[in-house]
Amino acid sequence: xxxxxxxxxxxxxxxxxxxxxxxxxxxxxxxxxxxxxxxxxxxxxxxxxxxxxxxxxxxxxxxxxxxxxxxxxxxxxxxxxxxxxxxxxxxxxxxxxxxxxxxxxxxxxxxxxxxxxxxxxxxxxxxxxxxxxxxxxxxxxxxxxxxxxxxxxxxxxxxxxxxxxxxxxxxxxxxxxxxxxxxxxxxxxxxxxxxxxxxxxxxxxxxxxxxxxxxxxxxxxxxxxxxxxxxxxxxxxx
Amino acid sequence: xxxxxxxxxxxxxxxxxxxxxxxxxxxxxxxxxxxxxxxxxxxxxxxxxxxxxxxxxxxxxxxxxxxxxxxxxxxxxxxxxxxxxxxxxxxxxxxxxxxxxxxxxxxxxxxxxxxxxxxxxxxxxxxxxxxxxxxxxxxxxxxxxxxxxxxxxxxxxxxxxxxxxxxxxxxxxxxxxxxxxxxxxxxxxxxxxxxxxxxxxxxxxxxxxxxxxxxxxxxxxxxxxxxxxxxxxxxxxxxxxxxxxxxxxxxxxxxxxxxxxxxxxxxxxxxxxxxxxxxxxxxxxxxxxxxxxxxxxxxxxxxxxxxxxxxxxxxxxxxxxxxxxxxxxxxxxxxxxxxxxxxxxxxxxxxxxxxxxxxxxxxxxxxxxxxxxxxxxxxxxxxxxxxxxxxxxxxxxxxxxxxxxxxxxx
Ligand SMILES: Nc1ncnc2c1ncn2[C@@H]1O[C@H](COP(=O)(O)OP(=O)(O)OP(=O)(O)O)[C@@H](O)[C@H]1O
Ligand SMILES: [Mg+2]
Numbered sequence: 001x002x003x004x005x006x007x008x009x010x011x012x013x014x015x016x017x018x019x020x021x022x023x024x025x026x027x028x029x030x031x032x033x034x035x036x037x038x039x040x041x042x043x044x045x046x047x048x049x050x051x052x053x054x055x056x057x058x059x060x061x062x063x064x065x066x067x068x069x070x071x072x073x074x075x076x077x078x079x080x081x082x083x084x085x086x087x088x089x090x091x092x093x094x095x096x097x098x099x100x101x102x103x104x105x106x107x108x109x110x111x112x113x114x115x116x117x118x119x120x121x122x123x124x125x126x127x128x129x130x131x132x133x134x135x136x137x138x139x140x141x142x143x144x145x146x147x148x149x150x151x152x153x154x155x156x157x158x159x160x161x162x163x164x165x166x167x168x169x170x171x172x173x174x175x176x177x178x179x180x181x182x183x184x185x186x187x188x189x190x191x192x193x194x195x196x197x198x199x200x201x202x203x204x205x206x207x208x209x210x211x212x213x214x215x216x217x218x219x220x221x222x223x224x225x226x227x228x229x230x231x232x233x234x235x236x237x238x
Numbered sequence: 239x240x241x242x243x244x245x246x247x248x249x250x251x252x253x254x255x256x257x258x259x260x261x262x263x264x265x266x267x268x269x270x271x272x273x274x275x276x277x278x279x280x281x282x283x284x285x286x287x288x289x290x291x292x293x294x295x296x297x298x299x300x301x302x303x304x305x306x307x308x309x310x311x312x313x314x315x316x317x318x319x320x321x322x323x324x325x326x327x328x329x330x331x332x333x334x335x336x337x338x339x340x341x342x343x344x345x346x347x348x349x350x351x352x353x354x355x356x357x358x359x360x361x362x363x364x365x366x367x368x369x370x371x372x373x374x375x376x377x378x379x380x381x382x383x384x385x386x387x388x389x390x391x392x393x394x395x396x397x398x399x400x401x402x403x404x405x406x407x408x409x410x411x412x413x414x415x416x417x418x419x420x421x422x423x424x425x426x427x428x429x430x431x432x433x434x435x436x437x438x439x440x441x442x443x444x445x446x447x448x449x450x451x452x453x454x455x456x457x458x459x460x461x462x463x464x465x466x467x468x469x470x471x472x473x474x475x476x477x478x479x480x481x482x483x484x485x486x487x488x489x490x491x492x493x494x495x496x497x498x499x500x501x502x503x504x505x506x507x508x509x510x511x512x513x514x515x516x517x518x519x520x521x522x523x524x525x526x527x528x529x530x531x532x533x534x535x536x537x538x539x540x541x542x543x544x545x546x547x548x549x550x551x552x553x554x555x556x557x558x559x560x561x562x563x564x565x566x567x568x569x570x571x572x573x574x575x576x577x578x579x580x581x582x583x584x585x586x587x588x589x590x591x592x593x594x595x596x597x598x599x600x601x602x603x604x605x606x607x608x609x610x611x612x613x614x615x616x617x618x619x620x621x622x623x624x625x626x627x628x629x630x631x632x633x634x635x636x637x638x639x640x641x642x643x644x645x646x647x648x
Binding site: 058059079086091093102110114162 | 642
């Protein structure tokens with residue numbers, strides 16, 4: 001559970017808009033060890049999401065290199081990246097991104113469709129994950145029948161279903177009220193304690209202070225990277 | 239990603255938009271049903287023609303009295319009898335390609351048996367007539383030599399006449415009056431069904447040609463040897479055209495026609511006419527099926543349209559699937575299976591509708607239809623192919639999306 005999980009060197013991303021070139025990320029280098037809980041902060045447009053998308057192998061960098069779990073992923077093809085995402089990564093989005101008219105259970109099992117897991121084990125596995133986020137009773141509910149917090153829990157269960165090394169959450173509490181946000185952070189903290197590396201993007205200092213390390217971005221660069229004495233989210237709930 | 243799971247996703251996606259899926263299928267349903275019905279109707283028409291050829295007997299040529307030019311005015315076909323019984327015998331005797339030639343006299347009139355009566359046609363024939371028409375006697379016997387030469391008062395009776403005069407009782411040895419002339423029924427003819435012009439071929443009486451000429455048709459014809467037509471059967475495998483030519487030559491010679499003078503008879507090759515009819519009904523069936531398949535094509539375009547809309551609508555879903563590990567080919571398969579499922583379900587409904595429709599047409603319009611397994615297989619295969627063909631482009635488009643752009647799509 002120790003060692004480097006993420007290593008980026010001079011990672012850069014620029015967007016071409018006609019003749020304009022928008023630099024969204026300008027040479028970011030850092031390492032994140034396995035088992036860390038990292039919060040990424042910064043003003044709007046500072047490149048946080050761009051950075052997360054690169055970490056999540058959803059986008060190709062325009063420059064620099066990226067090693068994930070010892071494997072250089074910045075040069076991989078689309079299909080190879082799909083494999084990496086399926087095996088090693090879990091995503092939690094601001095707006096949950098659950099499939100409508102699809103049960104919680106099927107939503108959670110979605111990544112398993114694209115894995116090598118035999119079909120008969122998938123349901124069992126997905127049920128376990130739903131139980132882990134406290135929604136065992138809601139497995140037949142559709143997203144529209146669940147509260148925002150519950151939907152985000154389903155999304156977290158989906159992120160966990162492939163036993164990822166890294167969970168990436170871009171403003172996971174952005175659409176939730178403050179109490180539900182703390183509940184979600186408590187869940188993420190618990191997962192982190194179980195060994196999963198977590199990177200969370202947030203605008204809120206309260207939320208960032210549940211992490212063990214806070215990285216601040218501005219204009220596509222890291223301006224601050226400091227350890228943090230994490231607050232215990234679960235304790236705040238009682 | 240296995241096939242069952244893909245199929246489940248496809249069915250789920252189609253169920254979400256039931257109305258839209260149904261409407262999209264409609265094009266395929268109509269197309270497939272139309273193709274099947276058209277082929278069934280065409281096949282039925284063709285089968286009818288084939289059956290007529292069979293019932294007429296193959297290799298038949300008919301010689302009819304032609305026009306005689308008298309004082310510059312030409313009479314119509316058969317307006318004046320120009321061919322004779324002896325022409326018929328000569329054809330049968332002298333032309334080797336001819337298997338049999340049967341001169342016939344035709345008449346019609348009232349037939350009475352007891353207190354039942356019926357109006358029908360009768361033919362004066364020679365025994366060759368039955369051979370030419372491949373017509374069997376199912377009950378009783380044919381004409382004997384003495385009856386032929388002596389204008390015997392005997393008659394063969396068709397099924398329709400028998401039914402109308404005698405009901406279910408046997409007509410054998412009964413006496414019927416044809417134009418008041420009493421004739422004894424000595425045989426019953428096998429059922430022939432409808433002719434190509436829709437006439438009931440079983441509504442008929444056959445008698446020796448001498449009987450018809452001297453006893454039934456009356457005095458006008460009594461002394462002449464002329465006949466209305468000669469029905470000729472060409473040997474199996476012989477060349478119809480050369481038989482035809484030799485026959486014309488023989489008749490011209492017998493009628494003492496000078497070179498340059500018109501024939502005073504007509505020669506009709508019936509099976510040729512029927513074969514032409516068969517060919518044209520085949521072309522018709524093909525044409526109808528082609529028109530029907532245009533609606534299949536339109537149905538295919540409908541599928542493509544809806545799949546394109548679906549890909550756009552579900553861009554975020556595609557992005558999400560890619561984010562959790564779907565490869566380009568998984569997305570391609572998913573949308574392709576969806577399109578093919580749509581077209582195959584439509585095809586299956588269309589097949590049922592087509593079968594039902596052609597039965598209904600047979601029932602209501604009285605047309606003969608003939609469903610063929612091959613047309614059903616063809617229609618199903620075509621529907622599937624349309625799903626693949628028109629589903630491919632939208633599916634490819636979906637699979638080419640970049641994960642991050644698809645996820646961010648509003
Ligand atoms: N697809 C794109 N095309 C062009 N420019 C883009 C694109 N995505 C992001 N950018 C630009 O890149 C820069 C960084 O954007 P990014 O989304 O990473 O910011 P962010 O830190 O996540 O902001 P927020 O807190 O508002 O989510 C911005 O200037 C943005 O306009
Ligand atoms: Mg952002």
